[in-house]
Amino acid sequence: MRTPVFDAHVDSLQRALDLGDDLGSVTGGHLDLVRGRVGGLQAVVLVCWVDPVHIEVGAARARCSQLLDQYNALLDRHPKLVTFGGNGALVEEARRRGLIAGIAGIEGGHSIEESLEHLEEFFEGGVRVMTLVWNNHLSWISSCREGAGSSTPAGLSDFGRDVVRRMNKLGMLVDLSHASDQAFYDTLEVSERPVVASHSGCRAVNDHPRNLSDDQLRALGENGGVIGAVFCTPFLDRDCAQALVRLRASAEHESIDAGSEAATFFARASFLQEAAPALPLERVCDHICHAAEVAGVEHVGIGSDYDGIDHTPAGLEDASRYPALAAALLERGFTEAEIEGIFWGNMARAFARATGEGTRASELQRTSVTLYGHRRT
Ligand SMILES: [Zn+2]
Structure with missing residues (x-):
């Protein structure tokens, strides 16, 4: 079945920055715009994820800017393929013109380095989505992972609330994947606009901290928000998660070294894709069915996490495969x-x-000169 696709979360910009991939041509990763087009891709959130090893002041923001430069360079290089998806009107206009709307996101609020000014700079640079927190806890928001110390709030701090309010005001979509339960509910309380959990599953189907509880699903539905069904197999299925833990600890996996950290991640992902037991894409359907039952079918979307995961369900190996789902x-x-x-x-x-x-749209495009030296159109 052919349908236009809005993928709310992919990590492919890292391939562009670290491996030199041109996402406007066929790459060796999960997602590029050529195969995306085959699969019906019409809008995609390309996230700037900064590994917390870059957490020291200045470094996270700098790395995030480099990834954002890759996004802007992609738009500059392939105007017949992709265009700036700066708001809902621009996304619809792109679809009418047969182009993919490229939307820049930030995954992990450490990149704004505790500054609303930096948040605004990134907005000016084109960013329209921010996943408030990744797996590392921040001074203003707790992650869904264990180990939050005394310097981490239970949910969202006062500054965290200001971040959400400013995002609402600017017109930036708030993404709660990776957030702790308390941070999730605190954000829903503050946000005056719909929010998303861009790449998550359902805890009732597989009990994993990165998935949403039924109560969270209902709250998301009431907020007008959407859960983006993720293709990350350890979130989808317990047996698959355990098999991957064993394989990641294997000597064969350990011995793979492709030079750089990024190249090694992708080389190891290729190994795992082959070596791990295949997870039928029916398992993704299980999560989508459950989310539709609990949140309401109009509150379910897709957020593959392509190029950010090291194992995909069988039949969903790359961005040409959305029609199979x-x-x-x-x-x-x-x-x-x-x-x-x-x-x-x-x-x-x-x-x-x-x-x-x-x-x-015309108003937005007139102000689309970015801070980082790129002019979009
Ligand atoms: Zn993520």
Whole structure:
């Protein structure tokens, strides 16, 4: 089944920065715009994820800017393929023109280095989505991982609340994947706009801290938000997670060294994709079915986490394969309209409401000179 696709979370910019991949041509990774187009991709959030090893002041922001430069360079290099998806109107306009709307995201609030000014600079630089926290706890928000010390708030601190308010005001989509339960609820309390959990699953299907509880799913539905169903197999399935833990500890996995850290990650991912037991894509359907039952079908979307994961479900190996998942959902009894909502409409609606659907495209484009030396159009 063909449907336009809005993928709310991919990590492919790292391949561009660290491996020199051109995402406008076919790469060896999970997602590039050529294979994405084959799969129906019409909007994609390309995130700037900064490894917390760069946590010292100045370094996280600098690395994030380098990744954002890759995003802007991609838009400059391939104007016939991809265009700036700065708000809901621009995303729809891109779709009408047959282009992919490229949306820049930040994964992990450490990149704003505790400064609302830096947040605004990144907005000016084109960023329209921020995953508030990654797996490392911050001074203003706790992650879903264990080990939060006394310097971490239970949920969102006063500064964290200011970050959410400023994002609402700027027109930046708040993403709560990776956040602690308390941070999730604190954010829903503050945010005046829909929020998303861009790449998560359901705890009732597989009990994992990166997945959402039924109570969270209901709260997300009431907020008008969307959960983006993730393709990360350890979040989807316990047996698969255990098999991957064993394989990651194996001598064969350990011995893979492709030079740089990034190259090694992707080389090891290739090994795991081959060596780990195949997880049927039906398992992704299980999470989508559950989320649709609990949050409501209009609150479910897609957030693959392509190029940020080291093992994908069978049949969803790369961005040309979204139609296989759509076909499986049709088999499960979803209507075509519901499936189009899951792949496109629901996430597009939440993004438009968060980024200010009323802003005229021409106005936005006039202010699209970025801080980092790139002019988009
Ligand atoms: Zn993530």
